[in-house]
């Protein structure tokens with residue numbers, strides 16, 4: 291009954307997707323040629339051969355240098371439109387997509403070109419049957435001052451954003467480091483989410499911080515919260531969503547975290563499945579459903595619950611959610 295076709299067609303939201311993580315080898319080569327950027331490879335096969343990871347560090351070591359091919363507003367537009375086209379084919383009706391402005395501004399690209407290119411694509415995604423919103427992510431291995439400067443430069447474009455997030459290397463970069471910038475983002479009317487990654491030293495403390503000190507609306511990953519029943523109860527009481535990424539987990543921590551995801555689902559947490567960096571991990575969102583169904587033997591009810599959770603944990607308005615649920 292849970293065929294691949296069913297899982298692809300199932301209407302869903304994608305809430306944990308890095309636009310820079312959707313850069314397929316073909317587009318990377320096209321943009322490298324268009325912009326005259328030397329990326330060290332000259333064929334699609336050579337680029338594909340570099341897309342192999344067994345840790346967060348080895349992933350980030352390919353992910354950030356790849357961004358050198360993104361220079362002009364049109365490049366950001368083209369990247370996002372290629373993703374929205376694939377998302378539509380994966381049953382995605384609504385996406386709240388992350389982007390990493392500091393990975394571009396630190397190379398001299400204007401934040402205007404980043405936000406306006408992505409935002410123009412988000413508007414055009416409607417023509418594909420996909421509504422799209424943008425979440426500005428701060429790089430947590432950059433300083434709090436850099437995050438603050440990034441927020442300040444982005445606020446004139448706040449109408450193009452739905453929220454702010456926090457990604458990159460979590461080790462020694464806890465949520466509390468960004469308490470001030472997240473408080474300011476909330477005052478500006480933005481939703482809040484943070485990566486709280488798996489398998490990191492002290493990550494339960496980080497999950498405590500995001501729930502109790504920052505007051506996030508969602509947690510990205512965060513499945514190790516199952517270690518602490520009090521924190522699970524708090525997250526459920528507040529309706530905090532968990533944007534989990536099984537295939538990504540299997541690359542960066544050699545474990546899909548199926549047991550944790552299934553446990554959260556059974557306890558009534560608003561957990562759903564997402565692709566994270568699909569060009570690099572080889573699976574768009576529907577294939578994350580396929581992978582978890584296969585690994586965990588999910589029932590049709592489980593799968594429908596995951597898809598419903600994806601809408602309930604989204605930042606669509608109550609009226610917009612009614613159209614889907």
Ligand code: ES4
Nearest residue numbers: 308311457458459566567
């Ligand atoms: C990421 Cl897999 C992962 N972890 C942390 N930060 C990220 N940014 C993009 N993908």
Ligand code: ZN
Nearest residue numbers: 457485510566
């Ligand atoms: Zn992520």
